Amino acid sequence: MPTHFGPSLGPRQGPNGRTFDCKNAPKTREYSISFLTNASQLEAMLPEGFELAGEPVVTVEAVYMTEIQWLAGHGYNLLGVSFPATFNGKQDHVTGRFLTVLWENLADPIFTGREELGFAKIYCELPEPRVYEGQTHCIATWKGYKFMDMKIDNLKQLSEEELKASQNAPADDGILHYKYILRTGDWHNADVSYAVLTPSYTPNRVVKAKWQGQGTVEFHKSLWEDLPTTYHIVNAFAELEIKEYREATMLKAVGAKDLNDQRILQ
Amino acid sequence: MPTHFGPSLGPRQGPNGRTFDCKNAPKTREYSISFLTNASQLEAMLPEGFELAGEPVVTVEAVYMTEIQWLAGHGYNLLGVSFPATFNGKQDHVTGRFLTVLWENLADPIFTGREELGFAKIYCELPEPRVYEGQTHCIATWKGYKFMDMKIDNLKQLSEEELKASQNAPADDGILHYKYILRTGDWHNADVSYAVLTPSYTPNRVVKAKWQGQGTVEFHKSLWEDLPTTYHIVNAFAELEIKEYREATMLKAVGAKDLNDQRILQ
Amino acid sequence: MPTHFGPSLGPRQGPNGRTFDCKNAPKTREYSISFLTNASQLEAMLPEGFELAGEPVVTVEAVYMTEIQWLAGHGYNLLGVSFPATFNGKQDHVTGRFLTVLWENLADPIFTGREELGFAKIYCELPEPRVYEGQTHCIATWKGYKFMDMKIDNLKQLSEEELKASQNAPADDGILHYKYILRTGDWHNADVSYAVLTPSYTPNRVVKAKWQGQGTVEFHKSLWEDLPTTYHIVNAFAELEIKEYREATMLKAVGAKDLNDQRILQ
């Protein structure tokens, strides 16, 4: 929508029907922290048809992008929360990271991402991180209320060999989503309701450098008055027990894909 | 989306399932300019099943809202472009204003409005108007690029009688929309594709005061580099011939509705 | 600065040397809360030559302005903290409110206000208040960190007579400031160091309506990492004992003055 002005524009369609190869662009800086929590807390977040895969390890990722082709070279930022899960459908049996929610700080990719791809994208402000004396501090706010602090310290850069090794890790099938669109006027039923996969194959993405360190992430318990559209989501994360922090990393990469290969799982 | 954190929150659902009566809130200031253009230019914007109703008069409306209940008292702004149209379905024959596009300056109402209601909402910045020596100047920008200027002058307040008379004008059936959601991975087909009506009945809305004046509105011819997601929409308006300006008004109102009565047209 | 492009522009000088009468503009909404604290805590904030006048009652005011003439009709917002004080100079003996600090959310009036007038203006974000079920909530943030919450409830509008009476209160001499500009390269000395008065006479300001209620104000204890330029100021307020809340008001006014009558105290 609107559809009545000619083909709509977005990541998979530029002016005059052109597409974007996402080679050498966008540029991304990605900060990631993982922690072990309780399986039962994560299972409560899984839609029907999904189950936990392996250890209940949550990953929180903050990504800062520039030079995005379909935005004519503008950038935007993301904050995602995911954990390993398997979808067992009638036909498809795939394992990957279930992306429970993805905050973005620009509306345009939110609604195309929701409607075309089934990503659970919502909005917040994601200002440029603060980097001071070896610590990187990422925050997320909405209308002046800060609901997340992520801090990473002691980043040590991987050698060429370590970087290569880290990329040879067995890939999973991709990112798992659940697309759900309400039916207008029929508020308890859906027009759309199906699982979706972002296949992991992304040949144009190149990790240029990677760092490992330690970090913490904190979602702040919030009131409806603080976050009237999303406090229940933030609180679900605030309530997760952090049994043990795992990896904290930073990486710089170039390239992506247009997600033209996004597909419905059955 | 996400649906797996409990019932999602929005205009039609607050915490613990509460609803919002929209009585005495929100508060709105509304600036509106109409002009006569060519029927053929407007017909090109109509989805199948719709036709022009009466004179080809376009209305551009800039609305500044505060004290919105479902946002716990925050506000946001809107810019809409509409013209009179009739939908002739198998079952429904309704006449109202076809809302070709509605820009909003906050992401949260954009995606609920698109998905739940079928409004053609997209994003831009809509700063507070500039008011100087009797002229109000509203603008719309996206990432620093200004694509619209609306100016209203010579506002004269209606008397109590004139205000009452202006509200007794025969109401139409409401606002017409076309909801359209692509099918993931099947990029030429839709999951959702139907006409939608916002019925005009809104008993809790009260116009407190109204002014009439003269004005102009200008959409600026834009490049893909200026507005990579929406230049085709802005250019469709930039190309509209302005044969004659009609009414320019400002009004202040309180109250609205939660649009729970939005319905699919068949 | 810069001075080499012709006369600089600001509140006291428009294009072609014109001035601004500030009649019927700007429009302001003003929220104010007062509380009793310890005299010794306020005395610590007073520059030489100043002393407390009467009870140690602090007033925190949040002001939202639109239609400012010298900004061609744009607006901006303010947050000030003041208390009654007397300046005893060699020549001048005046009593008024000492304005310890004035946050503003636009840079342009900050530097003209500091340099031309001696106001202790600094910067923060001051978003439009949130108004929900009778409560108004004003906040102040800097780069995503919220350092103040002010909440006002139970606002009851004054009658015409009460409004008139409230304006007949004996006026003080005005607002007291201390202008201080460092000498470049000589970091322990000042180029400028003197007390300043904003005389209270402002004939073009008209209070249109006033409300009284109850409220609270909280400055949050902050770290240098939170507010690297102002944490010491915010903490000075966070540490103030609140012995008793006094008046909480809202008012709407039009008109102001260009502060051309600002004068040095000797």
Added chain:
Amino acid sequence: MPTHFGPSLGPRQGPNGRTFDCKNAPKTREYSISFLTNASQLEAMLPEGFELAGEPVVTVEAVYMTEIQWLAGHGYNLLGVSFPATFNGKQDHVTGRFLTVLWENLADPIFTGREELGFAKIYCELPEPRVYEGQTHCIATWKGYKFMDMKIDNLKQLSEEELKASQNAPADDGILHYKYILRTGDWHNADVSYAVLTPSYTPNRVVKAKWQGQGTVEFHKSLWEDLPTTYHIVNAFAELEIKEYREATMLKAVGAKDLNDQRILQ
């Protein structure tokens, strides 16, 4: 100001009196375009005591900074316009770049820079550049009005040797400014009025990489209504004849200095 909360904080003074070495931080990306214009047009911008030095070549620089120590690791952006000039005082005879104006997108460094250092800093929005298919596009806006476009193409990275050679260029004496602070209430006189030098010596600044290309820069002729505080400055640049473009460069650097060595010229 305010001075009554203890020592104020800024680039030359952190918490507990600490200073900042500016080694390895901040990180800067700098885009620069030079062009030949008319000597007489530049001479009109020079305060008394200054004269043009050599060719009338204007340089417009857009700088994007992150990891600033005195801001606890936050960043901000700058846009400066300068040309070569000599100051001939009673005592000092120095040649460098006269910085006619420096826009910054954060208020805090603007007022310390103006008052402590005499930089002609003013405010505007300076969003992250748009980089698309080899072109970098920097813009400057104020309240939604865009007054400058700078575009750089065809950037080719210098080799190690070329980079070294480019840094061996004979340095000038530094950056020249004119500090001017009005006297309160005495609107035609100044409290402060003197020339200032930023000495060029900055040992902790290291240029990591440099690129050369072609570019254009355009300041847009503006009305008072567009830029009520700065239209005369923007128009002075809009009116400059561009006889010939010179160098266009991008560079990445780390390190700076705290400008503690800023000094008055006599």
